[in-house]
Amino acid sequence: MEHHLILRVVTKILVGPILLYGLYVQFHGDFGPGGGFQAGVIFAVAFMLYGIVFSLRELRKLVPDWIVHQLIAIGLLLYTCTGLVTLFLGGNFLDYNVLWSVAYKGQHYGIIAVELGVGITVFAVMLAIYYAFAGRPPQLDDKDW
Amino acid sequence: MLSFFSAHSPLLAIVIPLLAAPLCMVFGNKSVAFVISFLAAAASFALSVFMLLWVKDGTVLSYHIGGWAPPLGIEYRVDTANAFVLSIVSAIGMLALSYARTSITTEINEKHHTLFYACFIMCFTGLMGVTITGDAFNIFVFLEISSLSTYTLVALGAEKDKRALSAAYDYLILGTIGATFFVIGLGFIYMATGTLNLHDLSQRLPEISDSRTVRAGFALIVIGMGLKVAIYPLHRWLPGAYTYSPSAVSVFLAATATKVALYVIIRFMFSVYSKDFAFEAITFQYVILPLALIAMFAAAFVAAYQINIKRMLAYSSVSQIGYMLLGLSILNVEGVSGAFVHMFNHAITKGALFMAIGAIVFRTGSALLPNMAGLGKQMPWTSAAIVVGGLSLIGIPGTAGFVSKWVLMSAAFEREWWPIALLIVASSLIAVVYIWRVVEVLYLQAPAKESVVQEAPLSLLVPTWILIIATIVFGLYADFAISISTTAAEYIMQGGFGGKEVIILGVEGR
Numbered sequence: 001m002e003h004h005l006i007l008r009v010v011t012k013i014l015v016g017p018i019l020l021y022g023l024y025v026q027f028h029g030d031f032g033p034g035g036g037f038q039a040g041v042i043f044a045v046a047f048m049l050y051g052i053v054f055s056l057r058e059l060r061k062l063v064p065d066w067i068v069h070q071l072i073a074i075g076l077l078l079y080t081c082t083g084l085v086t087l088f089l090g091g092n093f094l095d096y097n098v099l100w101s102v103a104y105k106g107q108h109y110g111i112i113a114v115e116l117g118v119g120i121t122v123f124a125v126m127l128a129i130y131y132a133f134a135g136r137p138p139q140l141d142d143k144d145w
Numbered sequence: 146m147l148s149f150f151s152a153h154s155p156l157l158a159i160v161i162p163l164l165a166a167p168l169c170m171v172f173g174n175k176s177v178a179f180v181i182s183f184l185a186a187a188a189s190f191a192l193s194v195f196m197l198l199w200v201k202d203g204t205v206l207s208y209h210i211g212g213w214a215p216p217l218g219i220e221y222r223v224d225t226a227n228a229f230v231l232s233i234v235s236a237i238g239m240l241a242l243s244y245a246r247t248s249i250t251t252e253i254n255e256k257h258h259t260l261f262y263a264c265f266i267m268c269f270t271g272l273m274g275v276t277i278t279g280d281a282f283n284i285f286v287f288l289e290i291s292s293l294s295t296y297t298l299v300a301l302g303a304e305k306d307k308r309a310l311s312a313a314y315d316y317l318i319l320g321t322i323g324a325t326f327f328v329i330g331l332g333f334i335y336m337a338t339g340t341l342n343l344h345d346l347s348q349r350l351p352e353i354s355d356s357r358t359v360r361a362g363f364a365l366i367v368i369g370m371g372l373k374v375a376i377y378p379l380h381r382w383l384p385g386a387y388t389y390s391p392s393a394v395s396v397f398l399a400a401t402a403t404k405v406a407l408y409v410i411i412r413f414m415f416s417v418y419s420k421d422f423a424f425e426a427i428t429f430q431y432v433i434l435p436l437a438l439i440a441m442f443a444a445a446f447v448a449a450y451q452i453n454i455k456r457m458l459a460y461s462s463v464s465q466i467g468y469m470l471l472g473l474s475i476l477n478v479e480g481v482s483g484a485f486v487h488m489f490n491h492a493i494t495k496g497a498l499f500m501a502i503g504a505i506v507f508r509t510g511s512a513l514l515p516n517m518a519g520l521g522k523q524m525p526w527t528s529a530a531i532v533v534g535g536l537s538l539i540g541i542p543g544t545a546g547f548v549s550k551w552v553l554m555s556a557a558f559e560r561e562w563w564p565i566a567l568l569i570v571a572s573s574l575i576a577v578v579y580i581w582r583v584v585e586v587l588y589l590q591a592p593a594k595e596s597v598v599q600e601a602p603l604s605l606l607v608p609t610w611i612l613i614i615a616t617i618v619f620g621l622y623a624d625f626a627i628s629i630s631t632t633a634a635e636y637i638m639q640g641g642f643g644g645k646e647v648i649i650l651g652v653e654g655r
Contacts, residue, residue: 083160
């Protein structure tokens with residue numbers, strides 16, 4: 001894509017706002033439409049756009065595979081651990097009320113933590129799928145079968 | 146501390162393995178991953194048995210996730226039936242994991258071992274979750290968790306045999322169709338009732354049972370789950386998936402995946418929908434019963450012609466699922482309890498057989514019948530395990546297989562369905578044929594020249610023999626399984642998701 005000047009410049013302009021919009025959807029999720037899943041997808045889209053225009057190799061330098069794999073696990077851990085924290089604070093699993101002295105604030109922080117976990121995992125899974133498809137060897141040799 | 150565990154036992158049985166999967170990936174070391182996943186499965190098993198002993202008299206445990214009371218909130222609901230299934234799944238999962246440590250060394254590239262354990266324990270979580278939850282949509286979510294990880298696990302067999310890829314793809318397509326049908330069916334009954342809680346559904350459905358939406362929902366749910374159960378004409382995915390997946394995965398899938406799906410069908414047919422609905426009785430009489438009988442014979446015949454032993458056992462599974470469905474179609478307490486007993490007995494028998502075949506594959510690299518000639522002398526313990534497991538599959542007195550066939554037959558006698566009882570015996574005779582073929586090759590044929598095969602390592606033999614001994618123990622002391630299954634069947638046949646009393650676990654009130 002070296003010669004596609006317009007694409008490169010537009011991508012550079014777009015990536016920032018897409019990331020920002022992803023974060024907006026992420027942290028707006030507890031008040032209105034939005035949340036971790038959508039935010040994770042939008043966030044991953046910015047990276048994919050970068051990968052499509054500036055080559056997968058550049059993107060993999062930026063976000064190596066092992067980080068993507070760890071992020072998948074970390075998101076789920078964040079989710080589960082939020083539940084375990086509420087458990088140890090004396091509530092049921094994912095009962096956010098016990099997270100703060102005021103119940104509604106507990107709900108607020110609890111949902112943010114859980115949605116962040118969802119967002120991280122969805123982002124990483126999206127990127128992992130993109131890596132798997134875009135980075136696979138072009139064709140299976142007949143001898144491989 | 147102990148009260149903490151008992152108060153949260155339904156939840157911890159699911160969350161501990163759910164936590165184990167990402168931990169395996171974070172540590173990224175195959176030994177650590179093995180220890181974590183095994184401990185998680187063991188903890189889950191301990192909690193399941195603890196709950197089973199608690200609810201075996203018909204008590205129901207209810208746990209409200211997030212402190213939100215059902216029907217609005219998601220509820221984990223444990224009664225005798227699903228505590229029994231939970232114990233089966235977690236026991237087999239634990240044994241299959243201990244078996245996997247050695248068996249995957251020859252089957253899966255070493256760099257994938259960590260991910261294998263993560264996937265395996267994720268699949269375990271999914272199956273346990275499907276069983277324990279009292280919320281219909283939650284069943285779908287956990288079903289997808291278990292299915293997606295199963296497709297990966299099956300595909301991991303590709304390093305040994307590339308056909309695992311097409312088997313996994315078949316399973317992916319058919320499994321997804323099944324899950325889609327199921328969720329559309331849920332959509333229909335949600336539209337008709339406005340609730341997704343299983344207990345609440347069972348209260349609301351009777352008054353609108355003649356609505357077309359409710360009936361369409363029933364059809365979609367039964368067909369969707371039927372694909373997962375591998376009810377006879379919907380079993381296309383099963384032989385490939387069982388044959389080409391790594392041995393430990395075959396063990397786990399064959400012993401648990403179809404059982405869990407069958408449990409969901411039972412739950413929907415008897416608890417959510419009622420057997421008193423006219424269309425359901427017709428479904429049983431004209432659809433499920435004939436298909437069950439066809440499965441018992443057709444699949445067994447096909448099994449008798451297989452050269453690949455894993456494929457033979459897979460077809461035998463389809464035929465055994467026929468027995469369980471037959472038990473349901475008899476539509477009395479004995480029949481349903483027979484289905485539950487057979488679920489349990491078939492799980493340990495088939496698990497043991499797949500483990501023994503896995504040990505042969507581990508040593509000889511092949512599951513083809515001709516390559517096993519004369520192994521009876523070279524691998525005496527493994528071959529003996531196949532013989533005992535085979536006897537249990539046939540249903541010889543003294544083994545677990547006999548108990549369940551006996552219960553099924555007495556259920557048929559009670560309805561005075563003599564021909565059905567005869568057919569149960571007749572189809573067992575076909576099992577004699579396909580088991581005998583293996584025994585003959587193992588013991589009566591001379592081994593190929595200059596073939597030196599060692600006995601399987603202890604790490605494979607011990608889990609195999611634990612299950613083999615279990616088939617004998619539960620064959621001789623049948624009371625345990627029968628009494629639990631009878632209690633489970635009694636409360637299931639009453640309809641609804643209730644029991645003797647409902648205990649709300651967890652922290653109550655705020």
